[in-house]
Amino acid sequence: MIALGLAACLAPLSAQAEKKTDFKVCWSIYVGWMPWGYIQDSGIMKKW
Secondary structure, three states: OHHHHHHHHHHHHOOOOOOOOOOOOOOOOOHHHHHHHHHHHHOHHHHO
C-alpha cells in the first residue's frame, strides 16, 4: 500500500520522453527466398 502511494506521488515527476526528429532504419533480406527468384527466372519452375 505504501509503495502504491509513493508511486502515485512520484508519477508526475517522471521524465517525459523527448520528441524524436530523426530515426534509424534497418533493412535486411531473407536469403532463403533468393533461390526462388532464380528458379522462376530460369524456367525451372515451369518444368515442375
